[in-house]
Amino acid sequence: MRLLTHNMLSSNIKGVANRFPLKIEVVKVVEKEVDFNIDFLKNMFHKVEWKALAEASRTMGYTELPETADATMLDSDDFLHKFHHALLELHLEEGALVCPETGRKFPVNKGIPNMLLHEDEV
Amino acid sequence: MLSRTAKIPLVSSHPEVYEPCDDSFALVDALLADRTNLLQHHPSICMEIGCGSGYVITSLAVMLGHEGSIPYYIATDINPHAIRVTRETMDAHGVYAELVNTDITSGLEKRLAGSVDVLVVNPPYVPTPEEEVGCEGIVSAWAGGENGRSVIDRILPAADNLLSDRGWLYMVTLTANNPSEICLEMRNKGYASRIVLQRSTEEESLHIIKFWRDSDCQLELKNLNYWTKLVRS
Numbered sequence: 631m632r633l634l635t636h637n638m639l640s641s642n643i644k645g646v647a648n649r650f651p652l653k654i655e656v657v658k659v660v661e662k663e664v665d666f667n668i669d670f671l672k673n674m675f676h677k678v679e680w681k682a683l684a685e686a687s688r689t690m691g692y693t694e695l696p697e698t699a700d701a702t703m704l705d706s707d708d709f710l711h712k713f714h715h716a717l718l719e720l721h722l723e724e725g726a727l728v729c730p731e732t733g734r735k736f737p738v739n740k741g742i743p744n745m746l747l748h749e750d751e752v
Numbered sequence: 753m754l755s756r757t758a759k760i761p762l763v764s765s766h767p768e769v770y771e772p773c774d775d776s777f778a779l780v781d782a783l784l785a786d787r788t789n790l791l792q793h794h795p796s797i798c799m800e801i802g803c804g805s806g807y808v809i810t811s812l813a814v815m816l817g818h819e820g821s822i823p824y825y826i827a828t829d830i831n832p833h834a835i836r837v838t839r840e841t842m843d844a845h846g847v848y849a850e851l852v853n854t855d856i857t858s859g860l861e862k863r864l865a866g867s868v869d870v871l872v873v874n875p876p877y878v879p880t881p882e883e884e885v886g887c888e889g890i891v892s893a894w895a896g897g898e899n900g901r902s903v904i905d906r907i908l909p910a911a912d913n914l915l916s917d918r919g920w921l922y923m924v925t926l927t928a929n930n931p932s933e934i935c936l937e938m939r940n941k942g943y944a945s946r947i948v949l950q951r952s953t954e955e956e957s958l959h960i961i962k963f964w965r966d967s968d969c970q971l972e973l974k975n976l977n978y979w980t981k982l983v984r985s
Contacts, residue, residue: 634824635850638867642859649862665822673796674824677867736859742835745854 631722631741633686637678639743641729643751648731651682654689657724664718671714672704687716756784758810764840765805768833770893772807774953775924779874780811782922782949782960787815795823795869801856801907803827804893806838808872813847825849828857830892857910868914874924875904900929912941921963922948931959942969
């Protein structure tokens with residue numbers, strides 16, 4: 631699971647107010663190289679919640695992203711490459727996503743988050 | 753010539769996962785028929801709800817993948833076996849999608865709202881007893897409840913929430929699902945529609961319908977709301 635997907639996921643438990651971002655519990659991280667695409671990154675920058683991405687990437691052991699970011703930084707090649715790496719190349723292979731309110735864990739196995747709820751959570 | 757769809761011998765399988773069948777082929781053929789438009793559309797985010805064997809999302813990635821910028825593909829399925837089989841199918845074709853094991857789009861609707869440029873759905877459309885809907889395993893691939901609409905009627909609002917302003921939805925329907933009623937309901941949400949492909953097999957008559965947000969529909973809707981308000985006040 632890429633951090634882009636982590637950035638798009640929220641806790642789906644019924645009645646929870648604080649759903650995002652899900653905390654990450656890391657068991658295994660893998661890195662997979664992806665073609666660099668500036669247009670895609672610029673497009674995604676506006677969809678991504680930066681703080682959640684920066685924190686998630688730190689949890690995954692990548693500390694190069696700045697705390698805050700704004701659109702002017704998209705002119706920097708260095709910034710774009712770091713953003714690219716954090717967003718697309720870091721994969722949570724094994725671990726869990728944790729609901730920020732309830733602490734309920736959504737397991738991630740073989741890179742696939744399991745967001746299925748139990749009957750009493752729907 | 754490069755293949756433009758997933759290759760059947762490379763599609764993985766599992767006893768609890770629906771294998772590519774007439775409906776899957778019809779959906780992929782509809783996407784192929786619209787491929788030129790899809791390429792010109794330059795989608796950033798492409799999504800499939802209910803990816804099953806992975807045949808459709810893999811075909812979409814294969815037919816769009818070789819030219820221009822590669823979009824972000826994401827696919828969901830409620831059946832964990834289907835998710836694993838989709839991963840194997842995609843790996844065998846050298847394409848990649850993010851996969852989430854979830855019910856329809858649960859967990860994604862908040863942050864992915866208004867972002868999906870291309871959404872493909874081959875829903876469980878077979879009319880069945882209501883209690884079969886959402887059963888575990890392969891039954892979830894077809895059991896559609898009354899008129900086959902139980903899951904479709906949950907997917908449509910989810911699709912409306914996820915699609916971007918320029919988003920397109922391609923969906924498989926069966927005559928028993930009452931596709932004209934589905935189109936009318938989507939029209940009331942501001943979508944135009946057209947039948948991309950119609951196919952009758954021995955067992956069923958399928959329509960692949962494409963939906964897109966249409967300013968005329970939305971204008972009409974605004975006027976309608978305006979007049980309704982005016983009449984009520």
